[in-house]
Amino acid sequence: MKHGIELDGVTRMVNGEPHLADIHLKLEPGSFNVLLGRTGAGKTSLLRLMAGLDRPTSGAIRVDGVEVTGVDVRRRNVAMVYQQFVNYPSLTVYENIASPLRLSGRLGPKELDRRVRETAAALRLEPFLDRLPAELSGGQQQRTAMARALVKDASLLLLDEPLANLDYKLREELRAEIRQLFRDRPAVVVYATTEPTEALLLGGRTAVLDEGRLLQVGPTLDVYHAPATERVGQVFSDPQMNLLDVEVTEEGTEARLSPEVSFPPAEHLRGLEPGRYRLGLRAHHLRLEPRSPEDVRIPVRVEVEEVSGSETLVHATHDGIALTAQVEGVRSHPYGAELELFMSPSRCFVFSPEGRLVAAPPFTPEESLHGQD
Amino acid sequence: MARIELRGIAHAYQAAPRSEEDFALRPLELVWEDGGAYALLGPSGCGKTTLLNIISGLLQPTRGQVLIDGADVTAAPPQARNIAQVFQFPVIYDTMTVFENLAFPLRNRGVDRAEIQARVEEVAALLELTGDLRLRASGLSADLRQRISLGRGLVRKDVAAILLDEPLTVIDPHVKWLLRRKLKQVHEQLKVTLVYVTHDQVEALTLADRVVVMNGGRVVQVGTPQELVERPLDTFVGYFIGSPGMNLLPCIVEDGAVMVEGQRIPLDADVCARARTAGGELRLGIRPEFLRRVAEGSPQALRVEVTQVEHLGRHKLATTRLGEQSLKVRLPEEERLSAGESCWLELPPRWTMLYAGGRAIT
Incomplete structure (x- = not known):
């Protein structure tokens, strides 16, 4: 593949409802692309169009500059991995991996054996080649499904939430492997997920999909650090992004959150026109202790806390505004406890009332080197 | 409300276990205090569901005794134990309304109309279902269905304990925390003994005052979330809790x-x-x-x-x-x-x- 894959104004209607609306997307050969969106955003619909399993209602899909809209899936060089582990139950792991090669019938027995063993080794499946899928753990079954997708050297590799059905420990291990496996492949890889952390870990480029629309496309860290809209910020935050309505006063010297809390708009917030804005603040930038003299104190009442490893999510309210803070350590404040949270204005995104990004905290380009494109 | 005690419980799925290896659940002693919130945490196949089914009475242990408030119930069937169970997939009647679903366990026991009305309204308010009582259960969202399922467990006044087996599996990730909050509030208000089975550390550490970590049919540590994070007594606990786990x-x-x-x-x-x-x-x-x-x-x-x-x-x-x-x-x-x-x-x-x-x- 030389020119990659291009979606040009692709729309898909199902029973008169738009599942995908006017998608423009260009994916380079050898690129790793994350398709990030919540359940129901249209990720699977989009992957199915790329795979040729469904036809767009309008628009064109071009592979290497040649229009393939409507070309049968068997004539495209595509592999797909699903959320459910799809393997042939009556075939051994070896035969499962070999099956795509046998179907194409292009390889001699020696070359086929070499390819199967090489792929099995990359996915650490060598000890299980003689087993049936039912004799494997969930993680091993999904590895087998991935090996089947990888073995045939498809030019387009689509993964639809492949880790969603696994225990989180297995997910952790497989995630790290996936990145290694897909590095240095000439294929276009598209990986659909609902999880922001997964997108960050996988790197590459991220396309944010929401309600059938493509909201933003770019290097993963750029999208994370500069979400074009409030909605992108929400989709690319876990836990959810705090959204605070503030009023910047006539003189532009004060931003008011509530009758109790106001602060001077410093740093990248300086120079905002007076009026209403919505501040977006990721949960880990809301803390239990101030980090600098500029930090704004917000009195809150605790609703509930969630503990994960050595971090705690504190869900609380201030003047009817729901806030979530992600703090270090295992905490336990009872329901209704009164606390103070500290927010650093220098970490806030500023959105217009319509949800467009007005200002973002600066981030150093050094960090975007991580993107593997 | 109840204190549950497990004495020398062990279980093998084979009829005649020969060696220790045949046991899915190795001998263990555990006490669940009245009103406590517990989690049973471990990877798939660790024996946590086996243990849960022994408490509820769905499974007779090969060895040992189950005591509820001091009474030996090892041989008692589930319906004699006053234990409510919530499963991975909501168990509700699609043809009934939300109200009828909540009322069902009470009607079954011949509770009078006025009391049913009062209890259902109370539980519905607690679970934020008041506005949905007249709806038919079919076609409702997964989180609503799971709340109804929980409500059916809570509606009985005599319920001794609620056992939940991975109840958030089918819930959309972005709604999960709302349901976790609801569960936590329910526990704080009702102080009913809660046993929550999960492989998810966030759910376990969030909901439970004490977490029982299991691996390979054994209990490897019982501790508060803080103890498990700060002082794991077993390398498995160090590895399994935390992301990534302990070096x-x-x-x-x-x-x-x-x-x-x-x-x-x-x-x-x-x-x-x-x-x-x-x-x-x-x-x-x-x-x-x-x-x-x-x-x-x-x-x-x-x-x-x-x-x-x-x-x-x-x-x-x-x-x-x-x-x-x-x-x-x-x-x-x-x-x-x-x-x-x-x-x-x-x-x-x-x-x-x-x-x-x-x-x-x-």
Whole structure:
């Protein structure tokens, strides 16, 4: 593949409802692309169009500059991995991996054996080649499904939430492997997920999909650090992004959150026109202790806390505004406890009332080197 | 409300277990205090569902006794135990309304109309179902259905305990925390004994006052969320809780100090002394978030080579090399570090554990 894959104004209607609306997307050969969106955003619909399993209602899909809209899936060089582990139950792991090669019938027995063993080794499946899928753990079954997708050297590799059905420990291990496996492949890889952390870990480029629309496309860290809209910020935050309505006063010297809390708009917030804005603040930038003299104190009442490893999510309210803070350590404040949270204005995104990004905290380009494109 | 006691419980699925290996659940003693919130946490196949089914009466244990408030109920069927169970997939009647679903367990027991009305309204208010009582259950969202399922368990006044088996599996990730909050509030208000089975550490650590961690049919640690994070007594707990889990480094004890890859690591003298007589392989354990990056050449700091840095948004995760060992370090997002550099790490003694044969030396 030389020119990659291009979606040009692709729309898909199902029973008169738009599942995908006017998608423009260009994916380079050898690129790793994350398709990030919540359940129901249209990720699977989009992957199915790329795979040729469904036809767009309008628009064109071009592979290497040649229009393939409507070309049968068997004539495209595509592999797909699903959320459910799809393997042939009556075939051994070896035969499962070999099956795509046998179907194409292009390889001699020696070359086929070499390819199967090489792929099995990359996915650490060598000890299980003689087993049936039912004799494997969930993680091993999904590895087998991935090996089947990888073995045939498809030019387009689509993964639809492949880790969603696994225990989180297995997910952790497989995630790290996936990145290694897909590095240095000439294929276009598209990986659909609902999880922001997964997108960050996988790197590459991220396309944010929401309600059938493509909201933003770019290097993963750029999208994370500069979400074009409030909605992108929400989709690319876990836990959810705090959204605070503030009023910047006539003189532009004060931003008011509530009758109790106001602060001077410093740093990248300086120079905002007076009026209403919505501040977006990721949960880990809301803390239990101030980090600098500029930090704004917000009195809150605790609703509930969630503990994960050595971090705690504190869900609380201030003047009817729901806030979530992600703090270090295992905490336990009872329901209704009164606390103070500290927010650093220098970490806030500023959105217009319509949800467009007005200002973002600066981030150093050094960090975007991580993107593997 | 009830106190549940498990005495010498063990279970084998074979009719005639020959060796210890045949037991899905190894002999264990556990007490669930009245009104406590417990989680049973472990990977699939660890025996947690087996244990839950023994408590509810769906399964007769091969050995041991189940006591509820002191009474032996080992042979009693589930319906005689006043235990409510909530499963992975909501168990509700699609043809009934939400009200009828909630009322069903009471109608079955011949409770009078007025009391049914009062109880259903009370439970519906608690679970924020009041506005949905007249709706038909079919076609409702998964989280609503699971709340109804929970409501059916709560509606009986005499319910001794609620057992929940991975109840959030089918719930959309973005709604999960709302349901967790609801569950926590319900427990805080009703103080009913709660046993929550999950493989998800967030659910376990969030909901439970005490977490029972299981692996390979054994209980490996019972502790508060804080204890499990800060002082894992078993290497499995160190690995399973936390993301990524604890760093575990093979080590030796020499001249009253721990040596990893020829480097000296200061640790409590008593622990070192006990390590000399403990059996099994010695490993040093420290969580990625407890390692401290310090200035170059700090005394007692380890020099490591950075092999990879991952940007995870709220923090960075560095993979480093110490001789032949790999060590993961979690750093604040503003920290500057890249692959190929060296950096110096300190292992605060407070967060550094020593394990012999997988068990902590304390």
